[in-house]
Amino acid sequence: MVHDTKYAGTKKELINTEIINNEVNYIDAADERFPDSLRMIEDPPRGLYYVGNIQLLKTPSASVVGSRKATEYGKWVSKSIGTRLGTEGVTVISGLAVGIDSYAHMGALKAEGKTIAVLGGGINVACPAPNRNLMREIIYADGLVISEYEPGVTPSRFTFPRRNRIISGLSSATVVVEAGFGSGSLITAEYAAKQGKNVYAVPGNITSQASLGCNKLIYDGAIPLIVIEDILNEFNIEIKKSQGFSKKLGHDELTVCEYVANSGETDIDHICVGTGMSPGKASGIVTVLEMKGVICTGMGKIFIAK
Amino acid sequence: MISKVFTAALNGIDAELIIVETDVSAGLPALNVVGLPGIEIREARERMRVAVHNMGVSFPARRVTVNLSPADTRKEGSHFDLPMAVGILGAMSLVPQQSLENTAFLGELSLDGSLKAIRGVLPLAEGILRNGIKNIVIPAENLREASLVEGVNLIPAGSLAEVSEVLRNPDFALELLERYSTKNSRKPKTPEKAFEKDFADVYGQENAKRALVIAAAGMHNIAMVGFPGSGKTMLASRLPGILPEMTYEEKLEVTKIYSIAGEISPDEPLMDKRPFRCPHHTISAAGLVGGGSRPRPGEISLSHNGVLFLDEFPEFTPSNLEMLRQPLESGEISICRAAGNYRFPADFMLVIAANPCRCGYYGDPMHNCTCTPSQIAGYRRHFSGPLLDRIDIQLEVMPVKYEELSCEAGISPDSGTMRASVSAARQVQEERFRGSGIKFNSSLAGSLLKKYCTPSPDGERLLEEAFRTLALSARARDRILRVSRTIADIEGDGQIGSAHIAEALSYRSLDKLYRG
Ligand SMILES: Nc1ncnc2c1ncn2[C@@H]1O[C@H](COP(=O)(O)OP(=O)(O)O)[C@@H](O)[C@H]1O
Ligand SMILES: [Mg+2]
Ligand SMILES: [Zn+2]
Numbered sequence: 103m104v105h106d107t108k109y110a111g112t113k114k115e116l117i118n119t120e121i122i123n124n125e126v127n128y129i130d131a132a133d134e135r136f137p138d139s140l141r142m143i144e145d146p147p148r149g150l151y152y153v154g155n156i157q158l159l160k161t162p163s164a165s166v167v168g169s170r171k172a173t174e175y176g177k178w179v180s181k182s183i184g185t186r187l188g189t190e191g192v193t194v195i196s197g198l199a200v201g202i203d204s205y206a207h208m209g210a211l212k213a214e215g216k217t218i219a220v221l222g223g224g225i226n227v228a229c230p231a232p233n234r235n236l237m238r239e240i241i242y243a244d245g246l247v248i249s250e251y252e253p254g255v256t257p258s259r260f261t262f263p264r265r266n267r268i269i270s271g272l273s274s275a276t277v278v279v280e281a282g283f284g285s286g287s288l289i290t291a292e293y294a295a296k297q298g299k300n301v302y303a304v305p306g307n308i309t310s311q312a313s314l315g316c317n318k319l320i321y322d323g324a325i326p327l328i329v330i331e332d333i334l335n336e337f338n339i340e341i342k343k344s345q346g347f348s349k350k351l352g353h354d355e356l357t358v359c360e361y362v363a364n365s366g367e368t369d370i371d372h373i374c375v376g377t378g379m380s381p382g383k384a385s386g387i388v389t390v391l392e393m394k395g396v397i398c399t400g401m402g403k404i405f406i407a408k
Numbered sequence: 409m410i411s412k413v414f415t416a417a418l419n420g421i422d423a424e425l426i427i428v429e430t431d432v433s434a435g436l437p438a439l440n441v442v443g444l445p446g447i448e449i450r451e452a453r454e455r456m457r458v459a460v461h462n463m464g465v466s467f468p469a470r471r472v473t474v475n476l477s478p479a480d481t482r483k484e485g486s487h488f489d490l491p492m493a494v495g496i497l498g499a500m501s502l503v504p505q506q507s508l509e510n511t512a513f514l515g516e517l518s519l520d521g522s523l524k525a526i527r528g529v530l531p532l533a534e535g536i537l538r539n540g541i542k543n544i545v546i547p548a549e550n551l552r553e554a555s556l557v558e559g560v561n562l563i564p565a566g567s568l569a570e571v572s573e574v575l576r577n578p579d580f581a582l583e584l585l586e587r588y589s590t591k592n593s594r595k596p597k598t599p600e601k602a603f604e605k606d607f608a609d610v611y612g613q614e615n616a617k618r619a620l621v622i623a624a625a626g627m628h629n630i631a632m633v634g635f636p637g638s639g640k641t642m643l644a645s646r647l648p649g650i651l652p653e654m655t656y657e658e659k660l661e662v663t664k665i666y667s668i669a670g671e672i673s674p675d676e677p678l679m680d681k682r683p684f685r686c687p688h689h690t691i692s693a694a695g696l697v698g699g700g701s702r703p704r705p706g707e708i709s710l711s712h713n714g715v716l717f718l719d720e721f722p723e724f725t726p727s728n729l730e731m732l733r734q735p736l737e738s739g740e741i742s743i744c745r746a747a748g749n750y751r752f753p754a755d756f757m758l759v760i761a762a763n764p765c766r767c768g769y770y771g772d773p774m775h776n777c778t779c780t781p782s783q784i785a786g787y788r789r790h791f792s793g794p795l796l797d798r799i800d801i802q803l804e805v806m807p808v809k810y811e812e813l814s815c816e817a818g819i820s821p822d823s824g825t826m827r828a829s830v831s832a833a834r835q836v837q838e839e840r841f842r843g844s845g846i847k848f849n850s851s852l853a854g855s856l857l858k859k860y861c862t863p864s865p866d867g868e869r870l871l872e873e874a875f876r877t878l879a880l881s882a883r884a885r886d887r888i889l890r891v892s893r894t895i896a897d898i899e900g901d902g903q904i905g906s907a908h909i910a911e912a913l914s915y916r917s918l919d920k921l922y923r924g
Contacts, residue, residue: 170781173773200781230781282776310773369806370615381618382895386910390870393877401764401771402634402806402917 126151126225126253135159143271143297147250151225154246158216162337163193165269165294166209167287168202168279173312174400175367176280179304179330180205181212182407183277186330188215190339195220195273197265198233198240198247202279202287207236211243218272221249222265223257263289270294275336277302277327281315288315291324300336302327351396354379358387359406362397367405411498411505414512414541415491416532417483420703420751421664423528423535425512427477428488430495435471441492443476446484446702449492452517456493459517463569468500484702487526490515490545493568494575503575511543511563512536513571514550521568525549527670530663533557545571548588553667553677556660564588605646608822612808616643619803619915621826624650625833626849626894629736629758629798631721631791633917634805635775636768640761643805644717647759648684649823651714652834658713661753665705665712683714683756689723697731699743703750708735711756721760722790729795732758736798757850758799762790791918800850800887804917833897849894853886861889863904870906874913888912 129135130149137159140146150159166183168176180202184194188210196203198219210217219240221227225247229237237247250268251261266289270276276294278301281287291301303324306313320326327333351359361376362368368376373384388404391397398407410431416423439453461467474492476483491513497503514532516524526532529550534557536544546554548564555562563581565571566588574580607617616632620643623630632640654662662679666672672679687696687707698706708716718724735741739755765787769775779787837848840860846852852861863871871888874880880888891912892904901908 171777174771175773307773311776312773371612371806371808374614381614382622382899382911383907385615385618385914386907389874389910389914393873395877402804 126153127156128152129156137272139273140268140271143267143293145267146271147268150248150250151252152246152248153225154241155216155244156246158193158218158246159248159272161193161216162191163195163218163273164333164336165195165273165276165290166202166206166279167196167266167269167276167290168206169281169285169287169312169315170199170201170203171282171312172201172205172280173310174398174403175306175405176202176304176312177205178398178400178405178407180279181209182330183279183327183333184209184211184217185213185215187333188213188217190334190337191215192334192337192339193218195269197222197269197286197290198229198237200230200232204233204236206279207240207245211239211245214243216245217243218246218248220265220269220272221247221251221257222262223249224251224253224255225249226253227256262286266290267293267297270297270299273299275300275302275333277304277333278316278319278324279304280306280312281319282311283314283318285315288319291319295324300325302333351391351394354383354387355391355394355396358384359391359396362391362404363406367403369402369404373404409499409501411495411508413491413495413498413508414536415488415514416512416535417481418485418528418531418535418668418703419481421531421661421668421705421753423532424478424481425536425539425541426481426483426491428491428495429475429477430492430499431473431475432468432496432499433471433473437469437471439472439474441474441476443474443479444482445476445488446482448486448702449476449483449488452486452489452492455489455517455519456496458519459489459521459568460493460496462519462521463572465497465500465502468496472496472499485527486516486524487514487528487532489517490523490568490571493517494571497572497575503572507575507578510541511545512541513545515545515547515565515571517568523547523549523565523567523571525674528664528668529554530556530660530667530672533560533562534664536560545574548584549674551588552674553663553672556663556678605649606823607643607646607649607826608820610639610642610646610820612820613639613643613805614820616803616805617821617826619801620647621650621829622891622894622898622915623647623757623759623801624652624826625830625898626800626837626890627652627757627847628800628850628891628894630760630801630803631796631799631918632759632761632803632805633764634761635772635807636763638805638807640805641719644719644759644761645686646823647715647717648681650826650830651682651684652830654680654682654713662713665709665752669705669710671710681714683711684717685711685715686717686719689718689720689725691724691728693728693731696728697735697741697743697754698750698752699745703743703745703752705752706741708732708741708754708756709752712753714756715759716756717759717761719761721762722766722787726790729790733794736795760799796918797883797887799918800891801915802917803915829898832900833894836897836900849890849897852890852893857886857889861893861904863889863892863909864906866906867892867904867909870909870913874909878913878916880916884916891915 184206187194193216194210195218196206207217270293278287294301301324303316303319304327413428417426533554543561545563548566551564685707696706735754741754743750764770765779767778769777892908895908896904
C-alpha cells in the first residue's frame with residue numbers, strides 16, 4: 103500500500119514540503135475509499151488530497167478542537183482526551199493548528215493511536231516549523247493528513263471555516279476543549295450540530311477568557327464533558343476503572359493527591375495550608391506525583407491527571 | 409636635583425608601587441610627564457602648577473621632567489596630583505629628601521591647594537603596604553576608608569600646605585591625625601535594623617520564599633517567572649535581608665571594588681552587607697561589565713559576593729546578556745584595553761525576573777494574551793542558551809489572590825526566620841569547603857560535585873526516573889544535584905536523599921513553561 107511503503111524507513115528530516123508535494127495522492131468522492139460520512143454532509147468536497155493512511159477515513163473517530171491560544175489546563179485536557187481516544191482505538195481528528203489542535207494530535211500519538219489532520223490549504227503549503235514536525239510525526243505514525251484543496255492553495259480566512267465542515271463531518275462527535283469568543287472551533291461545533299453530531303464542550307472557570315466559548319456552547323445545549331471518559335460513551339466503549347495507582351503511592355503522596363483531587367485546581371501554597379506540609383516537602387511530592395502521571399502542573403497550577 | 413616620591417597605581421583591584429621621579433634643570437620653562445601617564449595625569453600638570461603657586465611657592469621657571477616608573481605600567485587616576493606636587497617641592501629642596509624616603513602619597517589637588525577625596529584609597533593603601541612602605545599621606549576625607557587597612561601609619565591632610573608642613577616637621581602628623589579623626593568620627597549606624605524591607609510584608613508566597621531561601625543559602629542563580637503584579641519585584645527586593653553574612657575578607661574585597669568605583673560613603677567605609685544591584689535594562693555595556701577610559705568596575709563587579717538582579721530580564725539587550733557569560737563561568741571579568749587587560753572580580757548571584765510573554769499573560773486563564781505565536785516564540789528565545797544553563801533554580805511566581813492578600817500574614821515566614829535557615833546552611837558549607845577554593849554549593853562542578861553530591865540509592869533512582877519522564881536535559885542534572893545539596897544542608901542532612909532531589913526537581917519553571 104502506498105502509505106506503508108513510501109515512508110517506511112525514511113528519515114524524519116526527509117519529509118518536508120517538497121517531498122510531500124511529490125507524494126500527495128488524490129481520491130475523488132466516487133472512490134470506494136471515500137467515506138459515506140462525508141458524502142452525506144451539505145456541500146460535500148468533490149475529492150480529497152492526502153498523504154498517509156487513507157483507510158483511517160472509515161474508522162470510528164472523534165474530533166477534538168479549540169483555540170490556538172490555549173491555557174496549560176486546555177493543553178493538558180486536549181492531550182489527555184487525545185491519549186484516551188487513541189488508547190481506545192478511536193481516531194482523533196483535528197486541524198493541526200497550534201494550541202488545542204496540536205495537543206489533541208500529540209495525545210493520540212502518545213497513545214500510539216491514530217490521528218487525522220484536516221488542513222485548510224494545500225498539503226504542501228509551508229506551515230510553521232512546529233506544525234510541520236507534527237505533520238511528519240502523524241504521517242510516520244501511520245496517520246493521515248488530508249485537504250480538499252489542491253497542492254499550492256494557500257489557506258485563507260475563507261478556507262479555514264469551510265475546512266471545519268470536513269472535520270465535523272468525518273467524526274461521530276466533536277469536542278471543543280477551549281474556545282474564546284470568535285474561535286474557529288465554534289464554527290466546527292456549529293457544523294457538527296447541523297450535521298446531527300453530538301457536540302461536547304469542556305467546561306471552564308466562568309472567569310476564564312479561554313473558556314467563554316465553551317461555556318456558551320454548554321449554555322446553548324452542548325454536552326458538558328464532565329470527565330474525559332464521557333466521550334467514550336459515543337463509541338460504546340466500556341469504561342475501565344483506572345486502578346493500581348493509589349496502591350503505589352506513599353502516605354504523604356496520597357494526602358497530597360486527595361487534596362488536589364478535592365480542590366480541582368490548586369497550588370503549592372494551598373497544599374501547604376491544606377495538609378500542614380512545608381513548602382519544600384509539598385513541592386517535592388507534587389513533582390513525584392507528576393512523574394507518576396497522577397497530577398499535572400503548569401504556570402504554578404496543579405491539577406489531577408486521572 | 410632629582411627627587412623620588414612613592415605612590416601607587418591601580419590594576420584591577422590590586423595596586424602596584426609607583427615611583428615619581430622629578431628633575432628640575434636648566435632650560436626653557438616646561439613641565440613634561442613621561443612613563444605612560446593617563447589623561448587625568450597629563451591634566452594634573454595644570455592643577456599642580458596652580459596649587460603649588462597658591463601655596464606661596466613660585467613654580468620653577470625651569471625645565472621640569474616627571475618620570476613615572478615602572479614605565480610599562482599604565483597609570484590612571486587623579487591621585488597622582490599630590491605625589492607629583494610633592495616631587496616638585498622635593499626637587500626644589502623645599503622639603504627634606506629623607507622625609508620622602510619611607511612615605512607614599514595619594515591625593516587629588518584642587519586649584520586652591522586643598523586635597524580632595526580619591527577613589528580606590530583602600531586597594532591603593534593596601535598595595536603600598538605590601539611593598540613595605542608604612543607611612544601614607546592621604547586626603548583627610550579618605551581617612552576612615554583607608555583605616556580598614558591594618559598596619560599602616562596614615563597621615564591625613566587637608567591641603568598641600570599641610571603636607572609640606574608635616575614633611576618638614578614630622579610631629580605635626582599627630583596633630584593632623586587628631587584633627588581629622590575627630591572630624592571623621594561620626595557614629596556609625598546601628599548594625600541591626602539595617603534592612604527596611606522584610607519578607608513579612610509579602611503575604612502567602614510560601615513556595616517562592618522557600619525557593620529564595622534555597623537560592624540565598626547556596627548562592628544559586630534564580631529565575632522568577634510570573635504574570636505582571638504577581639510579586640516578583642517585591643520578592644527580589646527583599647533578598648538582601650536574608651543573604652548570608654560575609655567574612656571579613658569578603659567584606660574587604662567588596663569594599664575595594666566600591667572604593668575604586670568611588671562609591672564608598674565616608675560614614676560607612678566598610679561594605680558589610682552583601683551587595684544587591686539592580687541595573688535598569690537601558691544600562692550601557694560599560695556600565696554593566698565595566699570599562700571606560702579609566703577602568704571602572706561595572707554592575708557585575710559591584711555585585712561581587714552579592715546579588716545582581718535583572719528585573720524584566722527580556723528587556724535587556726542580547727549583547728549585554730551575552731557579556732554576562734564569561735563572568736558567570738569564571739567569577740571575574742577581563743576588560744581589554746590598548747594598555748593591557750584589567751581584571752575585576754565578578755562572582756555574583758544572578759537573579760532574574762520575567763513575565764511569561766511580552767504582554768504578560770501567556771498561560772493566564774484570567775486574561776487574554778495578545779501576543780502572536782511568533783512573538784511568543786521570539787520572547788521564549790530569551791530563555792534559552794548558555795546563560796540560562798547557569799540558572800539553578802527556576803521559580804514560577806503565582807499571584808496571591810486578593811482575598812488572601814488581606815488575610816493575616818502570620819503563617820508566612822518573615823526575613824528573620826528565613827535568614828536563620830540560610831545561616832545554618834551557610835555554616836555547613838563553610839566547613840565543607842574550607843581550603844577547597846569554593847564557598848557555596850552553586851560553585852560545585854566536576855570532581856567536587858561528584859564528591860559532595862552523590863545521592864542515596866533511592867535519590868539516584870528518582871533522578872534517573874525524572875530524566876525519563878520529565879524530559880530533562882543532561883545539563884539539568886548538575887543543576888538539580890547542586891540545588892538538592894543546598895536543600896539537604898538547610899535540612900541538616902548529610903546525604904542527599906530522594907526528598908531533596910524531588911524538591912530540587914520542582915524548580916524548573918522555564919523548562920516547563922514553554923514546552924509543547
Ligand atoms: N504576596 C503579596 N503580598 C503583598 N503584596 C503583594 C503581594 N503580591 C503582590 N503584591 C502587591 O502588588 C504589587 C506589585 O508586585 P510586583 O512585585 O511589582 O509584581 P511583578 O514584579 O511580579 O510585576 C506589589 O508592590 C505589592 O504591593
Ligand atoms: Mg516587576
Ligand atoms: Zn502575551
